[in-house]
Amino acid sequence: MTTTTDTQTVRQAGARPAPPTPPKRRGGLSVVGRAPQDTPAGVWTYVLLSLTFLIAIYPIYWMFVIATSTDAALAEIPPKFLPGAEFSRNLREVFSMQDVYFAESLVNSFIVSTVVTLSVLFFCSVAGFAFAKLRFKGSNALMVMVILTLTVPNQLGVVALYILMGYMPGEGGWNGTLLAVIVPGLVSAFGVFYMRQFILGAVPDELIESGRVDGATTMRIYWSIVLPAIRPALAVLGLLTFVGTWNDFQWPLITLGGTDFPTSMVALFDLASGNYVLYRRVLAGAFVATVPLIVLLFVGGRQIVRGIMEGAVKS
């Protein structure tokens, strides 16, 4: 925590434009007196990075190839490279599989991820605002608690969480309902921490003071001063939360597995289970469940990258 200010100074120094010295030797192999980030990348850097890119995208591309093919494609050596023409047939089969509930599962995943994301954005930004800009007794100790909870591996409480859900109000408790996957995700320690860090730097104290002088209430200040200033951070946290919730598997499997109301990850598990599994179907389903996230990465990739990189520097 105490390193924040150091980091910020360092980052300011880092933002200084690069000294306009010409490359002293061949780029990439040897650096003389220059920081790596000011050294132009050599051919090999591009070659190796492109190779990395191919390895990163290959399984996703191949998922699409099999999803569009017949059963015979799986037996081809060397592996089939171009997509086939069977995508719509495979999809139709996935959506009509009994006991998989694939269409419902996509709707469920959208509901869960959207509700969790909106809730995390609201609760974490108001809490982050309180910790960053309001004075109250015990705020430091409480913030330390938030940071400690960041390191708690929540997954280890799943047995007790399952029992707890059984005692929740309503017939039979919450297990097997979307409440069981939504409610525990409504807040996140990372979100509070991230928002606090961002608000500390993005909202000047004077602005809040002047709001106070004008007689604005705390919520009014949050709404008209803080919210407009933290839009970029909301985008980052929202994207990360949506991806994380969409991809969550262990807890949804435990609480929703075997019901007719799964999330899409649980439905994929059902698709791959049983006696008669066809991988062109399984991978067609997997591809459909992946597409929304690829679209998100395409639209919000910059924000996701920035969120991950800022998170690294601030911790």
Place this chain on the structure above:
Amino acid sequence: MRGLSHRLHRFDVKQMPYVLIAPFFILFAIFGLFPLIFNGVVALRTWRLDDPAQDGWAGLGNFEKLLSDEDFWNALYNTFGIFVLSTIPQLFLAICIAFLLNRQLRGKIWFRVSMLLPYITPVTASTLVFLVVFGRDTGTANWVLSLFGMDDPIDWRAGKLQSWIAIATMVNWKWIGYNALLYLAAMQTIPRDIYEASALDGATAWKQLWRITVPMILPVVIFTVVLSTIGGLQLFTEPMLFEPNPAAATGGANGEWQTIAQLIYKTGWKNLNLGYAAAMSWALFLIIVIVAAVNTLLTSRLGGGRR
């Protein structure tokens, strides 16, 4: 009227901050902290899913059983095997890729975003792909190996080492790009004059990476070591779905790659013994804390020695 608005103002200044942070603490206490503590109680009981009447105190019975449970030790062994095979190459390759990204690149953003493709892909989906890639007869992995002259196809599910390698490959594929971005972020905060000073002895870029850059980003390296310890020791989805029939949760015909998280799931929701599953969770919690602490120490030692 004046009194009321005064009181409202006092409330807004004194109590409002607590109202704003309350949702986080309340929800976290109920659904985060309480299950962890309650887990300790469940571990001391004979809690079964199929027969609530059997619920009673077991004392330390579950923990005693754990010590002599071959399945548990096998799962622990597998978890560590996969953990070592995934963490070390993962962090090493992430440093190398961050090194490549830390240049003046054309299409810089594009490269960075593409590194996150595996990170945003659902583990469930990617593992189902790898399940086919690591098939014995027609899998892509064996075909690639055959290009390098390994003509005996490997049966990736027939033994510990090969199944561990297959699963570690999935973990590495997913996390290398993500960690590379974390390292890249840290690398860009290193003050430029440090490189200016070091260049005097004509270090190559590769040497510069290991002598200057890596020691400078050590805090982030330690952070990622802790993160991958916490994540790696709880590995669940990959071992679950690597199985041709995932619902079995056995991690191979003879438990070749069954991890602890998977064994907890099987004990609790297949064998319906929640009390025993809770005891395993507590054991895993302890192990994670110890390993994370040891790894932090080791990493800071190693990094300190390199300088």
